[in-house]
Amino acid sequence: MLNMGYCNHIHAFQLSLKRKLVAAQQNLASSRDTFANLDETVPEDIRNIWQAQERNALVERLSDAKAMDIFEVQLEKGRSYGNKYRKRLK
Numbered sequence: 242m243l244n245m246g247y248c249n250h251i252h253a254f255q256l257s258l259k260r261k262l263v264a265a266q267q268n269l270a271s272s273r274d275t276f277a278n279l280d281e282t283v284p285e286d287i288r289n290i291w292q293a294q295e296r297n298a299l300v301e302r303l304s305d306a307k308a309m310d311i312f313e314v315q316l317e318k319g320r321s322y323g324n325k326y327r328k329r330l331k
Contacts, residue, residue: 280288294311301308 283291298308298311
């Protein structure tokens with residue numbers, strides 16, 4: 242026979258998981274829209290370069306884990322470019 246406190250704990254856990262699932266689904270939709278917008282606004286030549294870099298990193302990742310660093314480098318370059326651009330606007 243199950244203890245009532247245990248059942249309440251399980252129910253609370255299920256509710257927590259459900260809330261997290263709903264939040265994740267909402268965030269996924271928002272992220273999907275943001276990335277679609279990004280994909281539409283990036284010039285095609287840059288998009289092609291990024292896709293080639295991604296394919297290469299995914300192929301090379303088994304023999305050289307540093308191949309995956311391309312993703313980190315792109316993020317750093319994006320941040321520094323944005324900061325330089327913002328400074329120019331001021």
